Amino acid sequence: MSTAHPKNAERASAVPGTPVLSVRDLSVSFRSDTRTVHAVDSLSYEVAAGEVLAIVGESGCGKSVTSMAVMGLLPPTATVTGSVRLGGRELAGATEKELSAVRGKDLAMIFQEPMTSLNPVLTIGRQIGEVLRRHQGLSRKEAGERAVELLALVGIPAPERRVAEYPHQLSGGMRQRVMIAIAVACDPAVLIADEPTTALDVTVQAGILEVLQSLRERLGTAIVLITHDLGVVADAADRVLVMYAGRAVEQASADELFTAPRHPYTRGLLSAVLRPGQEGKRRLPEIPGLVPSLTAQPDACTFAARCTHADERCGTARPALTPDTGHRVACWHPVAATAPAHEEAAR
Incomplete structure (x- = not known):
């Protein structure tokens, strides 16, 4: 069974060096009854097709807040200013309906902790299939078949069996691969990976980085890699933002x-x-x-x-x-x- 989606050939042909995500003067602050916290201050960067941009720094420097702002996932207490352009589309100030049409389809994210990000009462196949049915209009059967292909794509053995299992039945490394499979299900133009190797041993970490490298080569996806691990940066990144x-x-x-x-x-x-x-x-x-x-x-x-x-x-x-x-x-x-x-x- 093929592991390539029909869109892959088109995405892989994206011209390297062409910016697909452009962030300009992004600022994020959080307000409470007693104070305002300025988490991100006039941050600008861009990432090109097929490129890996690593964002590094100590805990609390604003890395994850930046990614959540780009995805439009911050709470109502957050104030976001600046520009976030995906291709020619401005996402800053977009409505929730407009963002929902983009998230998971053109712009996807791998969250830090897969055990809390995956729904414990739904099978792996159903959770992968949800994004396929929503954004690509696949039937339940087609989504199930595609879920098997995606699990194979990210290197999970016996994918036909794993689609019927639940998150607690998988190891930490496998759950992280499931998160990657969900994120790349619709061949997004940009993939944000927020600490994708945290709490994983070095062998599993190397496997996750290999999967990300393979995906960018196959799909031409631009990757924003958020991490505090400089060893991961040395292995995976083309450019670095500190x-x-x-x-x-x-x-x-x-x-x-x-x-x-x-x-x-x-x-x-x-x-x-x-x-x-x-x-x-x-x-x-x-x-x-x-x-x-x-x-x-x-x-x-x-x-x-x-x-x-x-x-x-x-x-x-x-x-x-x-x-x-x-x-x-x-x-x-x-x-x-x-x-x-x-x-x-x-x-």
Whole structure:
């Protein structure tokens, strides 16, 4: 039985380098009775057909909030401004009906925890079939057959048997693959993968990354990979966007970011990665201080209080990302590109 959908040939022919998702000046804040939290501040990025863009940063930096804003899944307490364009379609400000027609069909998401994302009382086949019946108008029988194909596509053995099973009968790795199968069921133009390898052992993690790589090659899908695992970024990403306190602080190709990071925060993250052969030989350095409160976005560098390079200007003026030259950095004192990549930004 073929694992290819008829649309695959068309999607795979998408021209590499053509932006399919463009986010401009995206800001997200959450209000309560006592305060307002500014989770994302004027974030911009784009991802091209067949490209993997990784968004990295510490927990709480705004990675997942960004993805939920793009999908239109934030609660009513959120205020979202800026532009989110999928192809030529503006999603920011779209109605729920308009977004429902796009989500799962042209824009799909793999959520962090498959055990809580999958319905425990519905079979795997029914949950995959739901998106096919809604967006492609397939009959129950056709959706069931396609569900088997999709499970085979993401590498689940004995897919004919698995479609009749429930989420608790599958391992964590298999449940994550089911989430991927649901997300790619309609061959979306853009797939957002939010921490797709969290809590999985390294063998299963490698398998999930292999599935994502295979899908982008087969379908030409653009992938936004949200993670804090720099090892995953090195294995899977073409370009990297580094976030700190809701802002973009560095953008570069994956190769350039790992060999010549220029923002002190990025260098701090990389210096804290355990390298082969160094186990037990040195204490991993840490970035001193704490992530700032997001109740206000100051007109200053939000990393200044934790940075050894900071001066008075850093605390009084906000640095903008340098012009689009490929490697962009938002810092008044970026580290020289020729400096050793292992140099510690924080001591």
